[in-house]
Amino acid sequence: MLEQLQQLVHLTGFGGLEWRMIVMWGVVLILLWLAVYKGFEPLLLIPIAFGALLANLPTENLIEKPAGPVRSPATGSIVASMVQPGEVVTIERVPHERPDHLIRLKPDEIEALFQAESARYQAGEGALLFVIRPETPTPTDDSNPAATSTPVRVPFAGGQIEVTRDDFLVWSPSSGRVVDAPAPLGTTVIEGQTLTELSSHHTGGFFHWISLGVVLEIFPPIIFLGVGALTDFGPLIANPRMLLLGAAAQLGVFVTFLGAIALGFTAKQAASIGIIGGADGPTSIFLSNALAPELMAPIAVAAYSYMALVPVIQPPIMRALTNEAERKIRMKSLRKVSRLEKLIFALAVTVLCILLVPPVAPLIAMLMLGNFLRECGVTERLTKAAQNEIINIITIFLGTSVGITMQGDRFLRLETMMIIVLGVIAFGFSTAGGVLMAKLMNVFSKNKINPLIGSAGVSAVPMAARVSHTEGLKADPHNYLLMHAMGPNVAGVIGTALAAGYFLALLGGH
Structure with a gap:
């Protein structure tokens, strides 16, 4: 009777619940509360929160990868192989993030890892397939670098295998049957080479395929298409010096980049964290997917959360850096910008930005295509589709795809908390950079700029411009700054986007 009850529980999802999942349910409720009751970026936070809920349930046919080739993560030799032709590999219903490189673990953690995986193999749920020893030792900050290449014996499947902290682990990406003879022990393989192949009748979970829009960098450029179709660059064209405010507001990106490196993040991770300071969710996803996909979930959540909290974060910084007289500055009315100027601007920005920073071509190209559709006056149907149906559909898929990566064991870490803190620091410095640049420009300019619009140099369109306008009205109820603030906002x-392209060019992609 007890055995039958255990089998029944195993068939349900209750047996797969963990404390980290339940904690993440609390995070989901917080995100939903911010979106539904506080109105903070509900179009993104609700899909993200719902995706996070699904990520922390023992689901089936939702996020599983399809069976297929298993490839080597590094160039080196095979020092351990755990599978045989015809053997069935069954991964857990609730997938956990597993280390792909032992250098991230301490010796006692390595032993615990292999003990746990050995127990899973005995239960028919083993996922470790190969151990690869790289031909080139990995640089380390350890006081004794030789320790990384010292072999240690660890228990596995009733015996022992020999590993070093330099070794890479190859995990099964899905359940399936081994249909190809695994590469034998001692074989030298190159990065990306097929080690074996799995076959299964299952074609992969629904969100595996949807999330390819993020992995293949499709969703963020399409979001930029909609942003371009919704954006009027007229205020920027009428007052080109607003470009300086948009540039100055990237201060937080680079300050946080250096700060994250000082805290121990890699350069690629630091760049992905720093871009949060630009307050641009799609760009944050685009860059983190290319440079640090393992951090994409906390980076995306931080980026969109701080975009939503613009009205809360920015005003205290704006008031602290300006006096009442500066907040009352009235700016001259903007001239009317012709349609021809706007069309030439879209084309010129496309050419110039892509020539300057080629890696950012997908974002800039789609942004300016959307804007050209808006301004040309002969593609009304396409413009409306980009402004409504297309951007709305992609927003749903993008949000849930980000949320589905928020698994408890991946999200509930110290580094996640550090990213959240670094994100708000980045956003604060970006806000301050724009305000201080406006004050500096006033020293050399006869046509004074209200420094409040400098804070709109972050990419949160049009919320940051509205905050600048609102703060201006508090100082002078008849001072209308909205259109002036839109200049640095679209800049x-x-x-x-250019900052992201610079990091891609500097650090490389995948």
Whole structure:
């Protein structure tokens, strides 16, 4: 009777619940509360929160990868192989993030890892397939670098295998049957080489395929298409010096980049964290997917959360850096910008930005295509589709795809908390950079700029511009800054994209 009850529980999802999942349910409720009751970026936070809920349930046919080739993560030799032709590999219903490189673990953690995986193999749920020893030792900050290449014996499947902290682990990406003879022990393989192949009748979970829009960098450029179709660059064209405010508001990106490196993040991770300061969710996803996909979930949540909290974060910084007289500055009315000027601007920005920073071509190209559709006056149907149906559909899929990566064991870490803190620091410095640049420009300019619009140099369109306008009205109820603030606001969209392109060019992609 007890055995039958255990089998029944195993068939349900209750047996797969963990404390980290339940904690993440609390995070989901917080995100939903911010979105539904506080109105903070509900179009993104609700899909993200719902995706996070699904990520922390013992689901089936939702996020599983399809069976297929298993490839080597590094160039080196095979020092351990755990599978045989015809053997069935069954991964857990609730997938956990597993280390792909033992250098991240301490010796006692390595032993615990292999003990746990040995127990899973005996239960028919083993996922470790190969151990690869790289031909080139990995640089380390350890006081004794030789320790990384010292072999240690660890228990596995009733015996022992020999590993070093330099070794890479190859995990099964899905359940399936081994249909190809695994590469034998001692074989030298190169990065990306097929080690074996799995076959299964299952074609992969629904969100595995949807999430390819993020992995293949499809969703963020399409979001930029909609942003371009919704954006009027007229205020920026009428007052080109606003580009300087958009550039200055990238200060937080680079300050946080250096700060994250000082805290121990890699350069690629630091760049992905720093871009949060641009307050641009799609660009944050685009860059983190290319440079640090393992951090994409906390980076995306931080980026969109701080975008939503613009009205809370920015005003205290704006008031602290300006006096009442500066907040009352009235700016001259903007001239009317012709349609021809706007069309030439879209084309010129496309050419110039892509020539300057080629890696950012997908974002800039789609942003300016959307804007050209808006301004040309002969593609009304396409413009409306980009402004509504297309951007709305992609927003749902993008949000849930980000949320589905928020698994408890991946999200509930110290580094996640550090990213959240670094994100708000980045956003604060970006806000301050724009305000201080406006004050500096006033020293050399006869046509004074209200420094409040400098804070709109971040990429949160049009919320940051509205905050600048609202703060201006508090100082002078008849001072209308909205259109002036839109200049640095749309300049910030371009500036953040260029900053992301710079990091891609500097650090490389995948």
